[in-house]
Amino acid sequence: MTSIEFSQIGVIAGKEFRDRLRNRWVLAVASVFTLFALVIAYFGSAQQGAVGLRGIDVTIASLVSLVIYLVPLIALILGYDAIVAERERGSLDLLLSMPITRLEVLLGKFAGLAGALGVATIAGFGLAGLLLFYQLGNAALYHYGGFMLSAFLLSLCFLSLAVMVSVIAEDRMRASGIAIALWFFFVLVYDLLLLGLLVITEGKASLDFFPVLLMLNPADIFRILNIFGFDDVRRIYGLATVFPETLANPWLLGSALILWIAAPLGVAAWRFK
Amino acid sequence: MTDKLIEIRNVHKAYGAVKAVNGVDLAVAPGELFGLIGHNGAGKTTLFKMMLGLLPTSSGEIHIGGQAVRGEAFREVRRSIGYLPESLALYDNLTGLETLHFFARLKGVARSSCPTLLEKVGLAGASGQRVRNYSKGMRQRLGFAQALLGSPRLLFLDEPTNGLDPQGILEFYRILADLRQGGVTVVLTSHILAEIQQRVDRLALMRNGRIQALGTVQSLRDVRDMPLTLQISFRSGAASILRQGLSAQGIENIEIGDGFARFGCPRRLKMPVLSMLAELGPAISDIEVHEPSLEDVFLGYSEEMAT
Numbered sequence: 001m002t003s004i005e006f007s008q009i010g011v012i013a014g015k016e017f018r019d020r021l022r023n024r025w026v027l028a029v030a031s032v033f034t035l036f037a038l039v040i041a042y043f044g045s046a047q048q049g050a051v052g053l054r055g056i057d058v059t060i061a062s063l064v065s066l067v068i069y070l071v072p073l074i075a076l077i078l079g080y081d082a083i084v085a086e087r088e089r090g091s092l093d094l095l096l097s098m099p100i101t102r103l104e105v106l107l108g109k110f111a112g113l114a115g116a117l118g119v120a121t122i123a124g125f126g127l128a129g130l131l132l133f134y135q136l137g138n139a140a141l142y143h144y145g146g147f148m149l150s151a152f153l154l155s156l157c158f159l160s161l162a163v164m165v166s167v168i169a170e171d172r173m174r175a176s177g178i179a180i181a182l183w184f185f186f187v188l189v190y191d192l193l194l195l196g197l198l199v200i201t202e203g204k205a206s207l208d209f210f211p212v213l214l215m216l217n218p219a220d221i222f223r224i225l226n227i228f229g230f231d232d233v234r235r236i237y238g239l240a241t242v243f244p245e246t247l248a249n250p251w252l253l254g255s256a257l258i259l260w261i262a263a264p265l266g267v268a269a270w271r272f273k
Numbered sequence: 274m275t276d277k278l279i280e281i282r283n284v285h286k287a288y289g290a291v292k293a294v295n296g297v298d299l300a301v302a303p304g305e306l307f308g309l310i311g312h313n314g315a316g317k318t319t320l321f322k323m324m325l326g327l328l329p330t331s332s333g334e335i336h337i338g339g340q341a342v343r344g345e346a347f348r349e350v351r352r353s354i355g356y357l358p359e360s361l362a363l364y365d366n367l368t369g370l371e372t373l374h375f376f377a378r379l380k381g382v383a384r385s386s387c388p389t390l391l392e393k394v395g396l397a398g399a400s401g402q403r404v405r406n407y408s409k410g411m412r413q414r415l416g417f418a419q420a421l422l423g424s425p426r427l428l429f430l431d432e433p434t435n436g437l438d439p440q441g442i443l444e445f446y447r448i449l450a451d452l453r454q455g456g457v458t459v460v461l462t463s464h465i466l467a468e469i470q471q472r473v474d475r476l477a478l479m480r481n482g483r484i485q486a487l488g489t490v491q492s493l494r495d496v497r498d499m500p501l502t503l504q505i506s507f508r509s510g511a512a513s514i515l516r517q518g519l520s521a522q523g524i525e526n527i528e529i530g531d532g533f534a535r536f537g538c539p540r541r542l543k544m545p546v547l548s549m550l551a552e553l554g555p556a557i558s559d560i561e562v563h564e565p566s567l568e569d570v571f572l573g574y575s576e577e578m579a580t
Contacts, residue, residue, distance in 0.1 A: 003345060008379060011375070011378040011379050015364075015375055019366060022366065023366065089362040090358065090360045090361070090362035091362040091363065091364065093322065093327050093358050094356065094358050094361070094362070094363075094416075094419075095379075096327055097325050097327060097351065097354070097356040097358075098351065098376065098379040098380060099348045099349070099351040099352045099379065099380060099381070100348075100379055101348070
């Protein structure tokens with residue numbers, strides 16, 4: 001039985017995290033988040049013929065759309081070469097000749113990159129949040145906090161997928177290709193397929209297995225998690241109306257996201273041996 | 274265990290149909306400086322990686338310090354192993370000192386030892402520079418410093434003098450000599466045979482994944498009965514007497530130039546030939562006797578295998 005030394009995971013995680021701080025990755029991503037969040041909060045309802053800050057629910061609904069596109073992409077770009085780049089450069093052999101196991105290297109990489117994502121998410125959306133609360137008041141804090149936490153969990157789902165890709169892919173080129181394909185599939189294609197399925201079955205099958213299909217995409221889980229609390233916005237999203245209220249428990253959905261973080265990482269650990 | 278620090282038993286490694294390592298048996302004693310030589314693709318690096326537990330063997334067993342090299346117990350053994358890979362890749366964004374700090378933490382070694390090590394390999398002045406700006410030789414020195422972290426009892430050095438200038442090579446072997454005084458066991462590969470033949474205790478010649486020859490440099494020479502090379506300087510007009518004399522000893526293949534002659538001389542004929550030359554008196558102005566170099570031994574083996 002292999003034991004895990006957390007100090008070794010910490011050494012790898014610390015290096016990955018510091019690398020991202022140093023090359024200003026964290027700063028850049030946090031700035032992008034802040035900027036986009038403020039722009040969306042202010043101009044999000046321009047289509048309806050008005051600009052300016054609105055209620056927190058409409059603001060979060062607009063932010064959710066942004067996050068669903070942006071966060072998976074950023075997480076995939078961050079993690080797709082975590083292992084394969086070290087293998088390709090030849091530094092992996094030296095690393096593995098140290099008193100460290102492959103699992104510890106993998107978990108250390110994931111933890112360090114997760115830390116970078118976490119700081120960028122909390123700092124980026126947090127700063128935007130501070131500016132918004134000035135206008136919206138403290139009541140919005142609870143919802144916004146939940147939004148930030150779920151955005152972080154969503155980023156970890158895709159980071160976990162990315163790390164899995166970085167273990168499985170033979171070289172960086174292929175890894176980047178697979179990462180982009182995953183983004184297309186989960187963010188752009190998956191919902192279209194579901195809609196198509198709804199149309200083909202004329203909505204008959206929806207109540208039975210549609211919630212399960214939605215749970216098979218972390219981006220959809222994130223969307224449901226963030227918009228189900230708001231009656232106003234629930235109507236905006238067609239897909240969410242096919243989701244039964246009993247399953248819309250935040251704890252259940254949060255657990256589903258955590259499963260989505262653990263499963264690809266598990267596959268990565270298995271394949272890395 | 275006392276007489277075998279490294280024990281390799283009937284190890285194979287196949288990549289599909291290609292047999293990178295094909296039935297290697299080898300034992301290295303504590304304190305030994307062991308050289309592994311062979312052409313590119315002979316299987317040296319694959320064998321190295323298997324010894325370090327970086328690659329699984331297809332079959333066979335490798336033990337270091339009595340421990341199998343792939344397993345939880347080997348983690349402890351790894352703390353006392355230093356490794357310098359053949360294609361050394363470091364982290365360009367770190368400075369030399371940060372690089373050592375990183376590996377020191379992984380090895381559980383005090384960071385305070387890092388500046389001393391950098392000084393030892395001649396990088397004290399560059400410790401704050403990013404590795405990105407290091408020359409190949411400087412990277413190699415940093416790699417060597419990394420291998421020395423935590424005073425290892427066993428060093429695996431794959432082409433350690435790659436990229437070093439002659440001064441660097443001398444310094445490297447000076448450090449190696451100091452380490453051996455302290456009882457450190459060293460396994461190294463090199464393609465510069467002349468460089469390692471004066472330094473290793475024993476060596477193995479690898480070819481096509483097998484060990485073709487194993488022993489001390491002297492024993493390999495003896496087994497082969499490699500001829501000595503004699504080079505004679507003579508005064509003008511002595512060429513024909515010289516040729517006659519050598520012919521009488523059975524040596525025919527002589528390269529004669531202006532005032533010098535060179536020929537291969539079987540070891541058993543060394544004394545008779547030297548006495549004959551002495552009898553020629555003042556006609557001979559100088560005699561040089563060359564022992565066969567490791568290159569000769571190595572090429573001899575390689576040619577033998579090729580035919």
